[in-house]
Amino acid sequence: MIANELSGHAPEHRILTLLDFLKKESGVKGKHKVKLTRQKIADLTGLRVETVIRTINVLVAQKKLMKTERKIYR
Helix, strand or coil: CHHHHHCCCCHHHHHHHHHHHHHHHHCCCCCCEECCCHHHHHHHHCCCHHHHHHHHHHHHHCCCCEEECCEEEC
């Protein structure tokens, strides 16, 4: 199911879908620290690392993600 959500969508959608899935699986309520590297996010979403970095910065600017000291929170 998650594979369908990750293929053929915009990078923003792919990354948020992956992070939401991981948050749900961890059972965390509220702010969830993403423990994946940018390389691992790229591997799991089928994106290039550069695209992941740019997209994460866009999502932070849109307040869909939080970033402090190189750590990402959803």
